[in-house]
Every structure is written in structure tokens, then in C-alpha cells.
Amino acid sequence: MGEWTGVLHLNAENRQGKTVAKNVYFQGAFKVMRPIYHDNSGRACYYLLNPGGGYLDGDRYQMKICLEENAQLTLTTQGATKVYKTPKQYAYQETEIHLQAGSYLEYFPDPLIAYQNAHYKQKNVIQMDRSATLLYSDIITPGWSPEGERFSYKTVQVLNEIYMDGELVVYDHLKLKPANQNLAGLGFMEGFTHLGSMIVVDKKINNAFLDELYYLLDQNTFDYRFGLSLLSVPGFTVRVFSNSTQDIEKVFSQIHSKISQEWYQIKPNSLRKY
Amino acid sequence: MDEKILALFQLCDSNFPTGAFSHSYGLESYIQDNTVHNIDTFSEWLRVYIDEQLIYSDGLACQLVYQSLEEDDLQKVWKLDRLLTMQNLPRETREGAMRMGERMLHLVQSLYRIPVLSGYRKRIEEKQSFGHPAIVFTMVAHHLGVPNSTSILFYLYSVVSSIVQNAVRGIPLGQTAGQKLIRDVQTDLMEAVEAISNLGEEDFGIVSPGIELSQMRHERVNIRIFMS
Known part of the structure; x- marks a missing residue:
């Protein structure tokens, strides 16, 4: 297919306890800032920027992230991913992530806001060693239209594939088409407007850990509704419905804090940028 | 053709003991929070389940497995077994499908001698494959020489008729209301097969x-009559 609108390749390694970029390459409408070290764990935090301000008709973005042995990285965006109307060709983003032995990646992009008549497709492919750790989340908002109408986008499709030692272990596929589906209704968003998903893969996760997580989260609130379940490999997935990005972020940050404090004795910094 | 269809009927019969009677695929969560409480709300749930989940997972798998068997491409069949298992994120429905697949496989093996079934069983025993009723069913249908679209239709029917019977017990609904719905939903199943024929691997x-979230929430349902 055609040219990329934006490309980012980032290869990071662990140099005496500190994660540093071995290679960074970006081009077009993708950019990363210099890494920030939020604490003295050596974990690098990269902010991804889209200088164009949003995805346009036919835009295609490619990201390749590789963490070498024992490298630790947080990757996030500087703001919401906005997809404007795409009258001719859908906007597309693909991400390829390689996690080598003992490496740790947190990838927490900001929410996706698809504008009226936008068609967006996203594919994340993660190849990981069984000793590596992955924390991933995404949030799909009801989008934006000038009249304030919800779910006015054409299609939002998100596919996550995770391979462990070369074998498929997670296949997570959502395709929201408001014109053909009653998105607010039964079986879809059950009356909520925002959909959050989180996937955590780590060899330390077991049923007892999931039970603790379950009781940590508020089960009786009307602000959100969640489900969590163990994967077929040590790890779990979470889905959250709510009516705001903040409610979903609150759930994810509770999970993130628990993991960071129990496993790494780190109190996570807020990644919020505003 | 009649004898082949008749043979496939046996696998669709609700008395065929695969364990389907103990799975609600998340329906029980809806029943417990009272979202599904009568025939209207249940038929709405059922149609979403068929159109938005079943056709893209089991239904499409039936079609692709059949095509792979036609091409004698077993690697593709094993790949689909893994895909079907790994896309099933809620643990209860994933493990439920594996158990049903294995039970169906054992039973069918005592009825037919189909080499590909022995291969499948061996892979499951060696933990190379997982087992899924849609795949076992398609292997039998293909062996019997039943056309692909008929095989998909029969499979969907067997899934849906057992869900309806579970709903009759679980909600509960009247037996007649249940049978009426099974009659009405036949049009939807025909359309589902048509829709599947236009789908591809992507x-x-x-x-x-919502249905997936309710399948995950079912793990935390305290008093239950179904395993998923």
C-alpha cells in the first residue's frame, strides 16, 4: 500500500539499569519527545506526539517499538487521538511491538475520539517473550459531532493480537458501526457511552491476584460497569463501560497502581499532561 | 442426501450430550440483573448474540474450517482452533467451549471413523490444540459430504436451540414461547449464513x-444454574 503519513521506530535497551533509546527514528506526522524519568527505577517514559493534530482521510501511521532484554518503558500520547471525517479512505494505524526477555512495557494511549463520518482502523501486534510484561489500555469515546450527537462516526475498528514465543495467545477484535448497530443498547454498551479495554500479561498473575483486583474495584457504583477475566496465559483482560473517560481512567489507574506498588514498589506518577 | 442430513441431525439434537445445556454464554448475567426477563427482551438478546458474536466466531470458523478441509490444509484448521480459542476472552466461555469440543469429539469418535478427528484429538491430548464444537461439527459434516452452507446452518441451529432451552429454564419462559422463538429465529439463521458467506478472515x-462483558461478569455471579 501507499506511503506512511507518520512513522515511529523506537528501539530501547537497558544500560546498567537505565532504559535508553538505542535507535529512535520518526518521520512525518509522528514524533516522540525526549524521554522522561519519573523516578529512579530507570524506566523511561516517552510521549508520542501527532504534530498534525489529528488523523485525516487516508492517513496511515506506523509504529515499531522494540524493548531489548530487561528494558522498561512507558509509552503514552500527549493527547487524545482525533480522527476527523474520512470521506474517501479510512485512517489507519498499525503498531508492532517486540518485547524481549524480562522487558516491561506500559502502553497507555489517550482516548480515541472519532469525529462525524470518521472511519478508523487500528491494529496492534505484540510479540513477547514469556518472561516479559505488558500493560496495555485503550478508551473509545462516543466521538464528536458539531450537533453534539453521539456515535456519529462511521466505523471504529480495533484489533489486538498478542503472540507469546511465536504462538497467538490473545485476539481481541472490536468493530463498532453505529449506523448498523444499536450501540447504546443491549448487548453493545448497555446504555453507557465510553468503552475501555485493558490487557495485562505477566507471569505473576493468577486467580488470587484477579480476586484481589476485583474487590479493589467498586462493584456497586453506577458510574461504570466492568468485567475482568483471566487469559489463557498468565494475564488478564478488563472491559469497562462508563459515561466519561475519567471514570475509565480511574479504574485503570487503580489496577496500574496495584501492579506498580506490589511488583515494583513504585508509586506511579500521573501521566496526565494538562 | 437425506441420510447425510439425518446423520447431522443427531449432532444437533439437544439430547446429544455435549454439555451445551449448562452454558448460557453470558445470558445468566442479564437474567440476574433483570435486563432479560421475558420473551421480548430475550429475543432481542438472542438476535444480538447471533448477529454480533456468533457469526464472527463459531459461524465464520465453520466456514473457514470447511474450506480448509476441502483444500486438505490441516495447518489452517489448527490455526483456526487456536484463533477461536484465543478470541474468546472471557475465561468461562473459553474453557466451556474447550470442554464441549472435547466431549463432542469423544462421542463422535465412537460413532464414526474420521482420520482428521483422531488427529484433532491427539493434538488436544498433547496440548497443541484446544478443541471446539464448531470444528468437530464441521469435520463430521465435511466427512458426511454435507455442503458448507448447510453445515453452518445446522451448527448455528444447534447452538441457538440449546440457548433457547436454557432460557426457558433460566428466565423462565413457557415451553410454547420458546418453541415459537425457535421458529421465528430460523429466518435470522438463514440470513446469518448468508452474512457469513460474505465474511473473510479479516x-x-x-x-x-456488552455480551462479552456479561460473559466476564458471570464469573462473579454467586448463585448460578449455568457454568458460563
Whole structure:
């Protein structure tokens, strides 16, 4: 297919306890800032920027992230991913992530806001060693239209594939088409407007850990509704419905804090940028 | 053709003991929070389940497995077994499908001698494959020489008729109301087969977020009559 609108390749390694970029390459409408070290764990935090301000008709973005042995990285965006109307060709983003032995990646992009008549497709492919750790989340908002109408986008499709030692272990596929589906209704968003998903893969996760997580989260609130379940490999997935990005972020940050404090004795910094 | 269809009927019969009677695929969560409480709300749920989850998982798998068997491409069949298992994120429905697949496989093996079934069983025993009723069913249908679209239709029917019977017990609904729904939903099943024939591998595993979330929440349902 055609040219990329934006490309980012980032290869990071662990140099005496500190994660540093071995290679960074970006081009077009993708950019990363210099890494920030939020604490003295050596974990690098990269902010991804889209200088164009949003995805346009036919835009295609490619990201390749590789963490070498024992490298630790947080990757996030500087703001919401906005997809404007795409009258001719859908906007597309693909991400390829390689996690080598003992490496740790947190990838927490900001929410996706698809504008009226936008068609967006996203594919994340993660190849990981069984000793590596992955924390991933995404949030799909009801989008934006000038009249304030919800779910006015054409299609939002998100596919996550995770391979462990070369074998498929997670296949997570959502395709929201408001014109053909009653998105607010039964079986879809059950009356909520925002959909959050989180996937955590780590060899330390077991049923007892999931039970603790379950009781940590508020089960009786009307602000959100969640489900969590163990994967077929040590790890779990979470889905959250709510009516705001903040409610979903609150759930994810509770999970993130628990993991960071129990496993790494780190109190996570807020990644919020505003 | 009649004898082949008759043979496939046996696998669709609700008395065929695969364990389907103990799975609600998340329906029980809806019953417990009272979202599904009568025939109207249940038929709405059922149609979403068929159109937004079943066709993209089991239904599309039936079609692709059949095509792979036609091409004698077993690697593709094993790949689909893994895909079908890994796209099933809620643990209870994933493990439920594996158990049903294995039970169906054992039973069918005592009825037919089909080499590909022995291969499948061996892979499951060696933990190379997982087992899924849609795949076992398609292997039998293909062996019997039943056409692909008929095989998909029969499979969907067997899934839906057992869900309806579970709903009759679980909600509960009257037996007649249940049978009426099974009659009405036949049009939807025909349309589902048509829809599946227009799908490709890139459509595989699309889920309906609400139904999936309810399947995950079912793990935490305290008093239950179903395993999923």
C-alpha cells in the first residue's frame, strides 16, 4: 500500500539499569519527545506526539517499538487521538511491538475520539517473550459531532493480537458501526457511552491476584460497569463501560497502581499532561 | 442426501450430550440483573448474540474450517482452533467451549471413523490444540459430504436451540414461547449464513462488547444454574 503519513521506530535497551533509546527514528506526522524519568527505577517514559493534530482521510501511521532484554518503558500520547471525517479512505494505524526477555512495557494511549463520518482502523501486534510484561489500555469515546450527537462516526475498528514465543495467545477484535448497530443498547454498551479495554500479561498473575483486583474495584457504583477475566496465559483482560473517560481512567489507574506498588514498589506518577 | 442430513441431525439434537445445556454464554448475567426477563427482551438478546458474536466466531470458523478441509490444509484448521480459542476472552466461555469440543469429539469418535478427528484429538491430548464444537461439527459434516452452507446452518441451529432451552429454564419462559422463538429465529439463521458467506478472515472474532462483558461478569455471579 501507499506511503506512511507518520512513522515511529523506537528501539530501547537497558544500560546498567537505565532504559535508553538505542535507535529512535520518526518521520512525518509522528514524533516522540525526549524521554522522561519519573523516578529512579530507570524506566523511561516517552510521549508520542501527532504534530498534525489529528488523523485525516487516508492517513496511515506506523509504529515499531522494540524493548531489548530487561528494558522498561512507558509509552503514552500527549493527547487524545482525533480522527476527523474520512470521506474517501479510512485512517489507519498499525503498531508492532517486540518485547524481549524480562522487558516491561506500559502502553497507555489517550482516548480515541472519532469525529462525524470518521472511519478508523487500528491494529496492534505484540510479540513477547514469556518472561516479559505488558500493560496495555485503550478508551473509545462516543466521538464528536458539531450537533453534539453521539456515535456519529462511521466505523471504529480495533484489533489486538498478542503472540507469546511465536504462538497467538490473545485476539481481541472490536468493530463498532453505529449506523448498523444499536450501540447504546443491549448487548453493545448497555446504555453507557465510553468503552475501555485493558490487557495485562505477566507471569505473576493468577486467580488470587484477579480476586484481589476485583474487590479493589467498586462493584456497586453506577458510574461504570466492568468485567475482568483471566487469559489463557498468565494475564488478564478488563472491559469497562462508563459515561466519561475519567471514570475509565480511574479504574485503570487503580489496577496500574496495584501492579506498580506490589511488583515494583513504585508509586506511579500521573501521566496526565494538562 | 437425506441420510447425510439425518446423520447431522443427531449432532444437533439437544439430547446429544455435549454439555451445551449448562452454558448460557453470558445470558445468566442479564437474567440476574433483570435486563432479560421475558420473551421480548430475550429475543432481542438472542438476535444480538447471533448477529454480533456468533457469526464472527463459531459461524465464520465453520466456514473457514470447511474450506480448509476441502483444500486438505490441516495447518489452517489448527490455526483456526487456536484463533477461536484465543478470541474468546472471557475465561468461562473459553474453557466451556474447550470442554464441549472435547466431549463432542469423544462421542463422535465412537460413532464414526474420521482420520482428521483422531488427529484433532491427539493434538488436544498433547496440548497443541484446544478443541471446539464448531470444528468437530464441521469435520463430521465435511466427512458426511454435507455442503458448507448447510453445515453452518445446522451448527448455528444447534447452538441457538440449546440457548433457547436454557432460557426457558433460566428466565423462565413457557415451553410454547420458546418453541415459537425457535421458529421465528430460523429466518435470522438463514440470513446469518448468508452474512457469513460474505465474511473473510479479516472479520474474524469481532465481539459485541456488552455480551462479552456479561460473559466476564458471570464469573462473579454467586448463585448460578449455568457454568458460563
